[in-house]
Amino acid sequence: MKGPAAFSFWVALVFFPAADLAEDPRWPEAAALAAVTACYLLSVRAAFGRPAAAPAARVALAGLAGVVLAGCTAYGGTWLYLCPLVSIACVLVLRGRAVPAALSAVTAASMAVAFATGGGQDAAGAVAWGTAAAGVAVHVTLELYRTRRELAEAAVGAERERFSRDLHDLLGHTLSLMVVKAEAVRRLAPRDPSSAARQAAEIEEIGRRALTEVRAAVSGYRGRGLAGELAAAGAALREAGVRATVTADEVRLAPHTDALLGWAVREGVTNVIRHAGAAACRIGVRAGEEEVVLEIENDGSGGRGERGHGLNGLAERAAAAGALLEAGPVGGGGFRLRVAVPVAGEDAAGRPGRTA
Missing domain, CATH: 3.30.565.10 (Histidine kinase-like ATPase, C-terminal domain)
Known part of the structure; x- marks a missing residue:
């Protein structure tokens, strides 16, 4: 799978705090979980949309980060499982140098929140590791895919450039020679028909040879x-x-x-x-x-x-x-x-x- 479907399934991490919420329903927490789900899915969808959707993706990412970190601070526990959603969304939405900076910030924030909510050093380290690993894994996967795609497109473009260059080299000299001989025919026709006929025959021969060479070149391109x-x-x-x-x-x-x-x-x-x-x-x-x-x-x-x-x-x-x-x-x-x-x-x- 590629595209939004390949990353949307990570929203299943919401199941862990939702399971706790089912045992002790709290409407503010339920609304927060709904907001997390919506923001994550919107950020993923917008990240794979048209360039015009980039601002919407960033807004959804900001909302996701804010709600997740606020929920982790307020409720702790299984809410910490949602931190990887933020790192994954950062990789999908952001580009270039912003990606490692955002991953570092999200990892540090998740570790700080885990420690502040009483999780201890072990829990904080586990949350930070999971958050960073999820983002890095997705980042590496996307970079590999983009590199393969660029290499394939470059190969196609190079082959077409080679063909156009070969065709230009092949026809440039031949057509120039035919033009020169056609001008000679025009000048010779009124006063030396036999010489003009010889020049015309040479033009015909050059044209036939060029046609054969073009067919051979095209055959080499698609043959x-x-x-x-x-x-x-x-x-x-x-x-x-x-x-x-x-x-x-x-x-x-x-x-x-x-x-x-x-x-x-x-x-x-x-x-x-x-x-x-x-x-x-x-x-x-x-x-x-x-x-x-x-x-x-x-x-x-x-x-x-x-x-x-x-x-x-x-x-x-x-x-x-x-x-x-x-x-x-x-x-x-x-x-x-x-x-x-x-x-x-x-x-x-x-x-x-x-x-x-």
Whole structure:
């Protein structure tokens, strides 16, 4: 799990003071526990929301810290179990240098309150340890996830930059040469048609050679085909901290179908890594008698309903190949990309599936 759901369950720590309260009901304490629950859940939810929600997250964090420390001072006992909630919320809401400063302050405050309420040195040390450990564990987990995500995004960006640079280097000289020869044809045509024809033939040859080189470059960029892209997709998702399940029927595809499905895998996985905020992603390829179907489904909540340039370009390629592309939310949460490619005239007999 990632996102609010991964951290909301810690609110269950409220159970300990709530159990004591059930034996000896006190309305002020009950209201304080309700405030703790609300402030913690609001701070977690706002921390994973849009940047505009950052002020609300900080307000909820301040309210949480104030109510927890006040409740620990007033009631002591099992209220001290709530101190880790404050440290966890600090890690989720704050950024940069503010995180260690806030964790230190919360740990010191929890230890002081535990000692002041008669818990003794052992109790104060245990409360401080639990508060600090909870915050540090969550902080390390988030940093690892962010680092993996940044590395995956950097890899995708570097590959696209490499391709654009290679394409620029490839076409820059060729197009300049074609322009020069076209100008020569224009000058020679009125007075030396045979020389102009030779120059025109050279332009044609240069254009054909450039077309071959561009196709080779594009093939190098996306030409790993379906099998290669599936293997790369599983590795990229795992590097980004997304649990990947890849299944594929063994199938022989025509080159254009293989290229289209490979491109769909690359584009779909890129969107999962960069936009979905998913914890799990399933990629499946099923071969039928009339079509091969690729499905990429994730449980993320980010980017729903948005069709970027990548998906629009993929839709155009699918339409040109007579394939059907569907992309949209699925019931119960998540997003699915589905590409169905007709396989008339080629061997698409599916064999027992394999899992990577």
